[in-house]
Amino acid sequence: MDRTETVTADRRQKRRVVLATGVGTTIEWYDFFIYAQASALVFGPVFFKSLGAQAGLLVSLATVGISFLFRPVGALIAGHFGDKVGRRRMLVITLFLMGGATALIGALPTPDTIGVAAPILLLVLRIAQGLSAGGEWGGAALMAVESAPANRRGRFGSAPQQGAPVGLLLATGYFALMTAVTPNDAAFLSWGWRVPFLSSAVLVFVGYFIRRRVEESPTFVEMTRGGQVRKAPLGELFRTRPLLVLVAALAYCANSAGTYVVTGGFLQSYMTSPAHPGHLSKTTVLLMVTLSGLLWLVALHFAALLSDRIGRRTTFVIGWITTIVMTFPLLLAMKSGNAALLFVAMTLYMGALMITSGPLAAYMVELFPAGIRYSGIAVAYALGSILGGAFAPLIATALYDSTGSVYSVGWYVVGIVAVSLCCTLLLRDRSRVDLGPNSKAYDGSSFYLGRAAGEVERDPSTVAP
Template sequence: MSASPSAPQGFTPTGTIATSADRRRVVFATVVGTTVEWYDFFIYAAAAGLVFSQIFFEPLGAQAALLLSFATVGLSFLFRPLGAFLAGHFGDKYGRRVVLVFTLVLMGGATTLVGLLPTYAQIGVAAPILLVALRILQGISAGGEWGGAVLMAVEHAPKAKRGMFGASPQIGVPIGLLLASGIMALMAVIAPGDAFIEWGWRVPFLLSFILIIVGYWVRRHVEESPVFTELAERKEKTRMPIVQLFKKHTMLVLIAALVFAGNNAVGYMTTGGYIQNYATNPDGPVGLERGPVLWAVAASAVTWLISTFFAGWISDRLGRRNTYIIGWILQLAGVFLLFPLVNAGNIMSLFFGLAILTIGLGFTYGPQAALYSELFPASIRFSGVSISYALGAILGGAFAPTIATALVQATGSTDSVTWYLAGMTCIGLAATLLLRDRSGIPLGPDHEAEQTKSPIYGMSRA
């Protein structure tokens, strides 16, 4: 794409990166920043399944404490829309980069403070209250992080490589899971048994402070998105982007949210701590050791990373929609194989169950950055992608571990969880089929008229 005649002199047009060094800087910044954000998010989810029910909610009794511990994982999702609204508003008005730096510091600060929290035994009910407050801050940060990261990647990308560039912040999520699970597993070795409950779980949270410094430095040294730069130069920034989004594109936001919900509900079986708790519960049907289970989850993050990047890359050739359809079929197969393999009761079958599942998850996550970026007009794109993502997280993963726990407690079987996850996968597939493929559509502000044409089948406008 070339700059329009009215573009400012010397402007770098959408999708043009001057040098290979600039390209590496953008990709590295989005990967590192997203990795730090989701490392923070996932160590909380892992600790919720392994530790928090015992040290923050124990007076409620084992089952209720576990349900409430998982509920705090989901609670943060309820505040993601707030983070998305704020980040979308300020990101469309003041730029992608400033929002990315702020969300990184907010997430890392909240995570570090969790590692310093006293327990219920030490300060009583104030302990879970403080835990919940810090989890809310994590939710606000996560709600604003993703949209900015994907737009920095996709809006810098050449038109024919948006899927691959967009996969760079996406792979930060499995890398974050890999780091979180790996460090948790290492601490289970260094501080086994009661020592892990007493202090071992805190170390991964405190390490977040170092990661904040690295992520902050990287993100401060990446250029602003060329789309936002052009909007700013032309003084075409929308005054109230969120109002315009819901005035003209409400149905599109809901359908895009359901696409992500189908992926997120299934993904939070591992990232939300459910499988970790289910497989290590000494009173459950599996009863595996904590350390090996965490290593298996970490290993499955590698298959998720590979499939996520490959799906982003292949979506530049097959199209976003076709790649998603393949992904939903693979994900559905993984859902039906998951619990039979986990319930076999050995680490290798647990790993294979998670690995198969994460292949489908990668195919329904890798193309998402490019898909979402191509759905919304430039002037409200940050708001559109952020809010769709946040709503999808609420509808999908927010309470998936809590729902799965309640279903097993009510039915005594994981079959009910399998059908729940299969239903969410089918919802994601149905939402995908409602969307047109817009791979390669121009993303710059001089093409708003084309971008506003409805991407939804059967509707003339969004």
């Protein structure tokens, strides 16, 4: 094969990686978001109606958060084996786990048929989704970023990041369609909500067809050839870089918390509640989230490209400050009940959060050395999801119920963003560093207050042996 053919084949493989990571994470997030939508609109009256309307809603929203508690378990398993047997295999397994659990939720009988077993099975299947989500993102991020040229990692890494807003578009759009085509609320609660869940089975096989054609990450191939695959990557991670895992998780957690206030159920339940003087219909709110999501994609992609020019850390700082600025305008718009104003405020607020979503994959991948990278980013991402997004809809709803003011939710979001901003400032910017298994970029401390790579003194708390 001559040089031209080699370059062409390499470009073709890179396109496959971008497509496979983008499509795969879209399917995973579609599955995840249809559950979040259903928790706010369906599961309370269907699976928890014996608890009463408000208690049923709170328990339903709590099931969203419970799955986050199992993300670290999925991250530990996928990270361990992803660093030992490869990124590609784990991506296929997580895809089938998420899709299978989602389709089974769509076929789940109600308590009227099988009694208390129904909500128990719902929780078990939600836990399976959490296990899958814990392992999926890390593998997709690694495949995309490790396959990218150094000056385009943000752009390549945006492919799995785009899976979240595209999955949200599909989930909310599908739910909006079903609320429109079902003749009434009773029909929607009976069978309409099940259709988006059952459709996941088809999407999973589409994702598998695309992912099975992708080659293994070049970094892992280099590790394998050089005999540098760790026997216990997870143990090495927690022995050498425990503080980095925690700080990286905290640097991400505000993105998860801020996003789930809008996509995880609080906004939907607040804006469709008859108790709210300016309440809107379910279809209207879902359509607004869907249409707004198209603009989120633009912001996400722009932020990823920007991070390739000015660095990941600087882009994150801009994102956090913008999110703080846009939080209270969103709450004012929610309180007004004006649909047009809400659409604009929601788009600007989520656009601010997309500034940190766009470069997130590249940012996380560049923090950890090759031998423990899957374990590191999977655990940090899962932990950040728990600390930020796990119970964000539940906390937001509880704050509103206890204070009667949506502004209490705003201070909650701003407080978490402040924590993430501080942690972002602590971490060293490693944009464009060598990601190979022999890279010297990771010899120094991960923190600005620590030793930079190339200095003599070693920091045992952050440096692998």
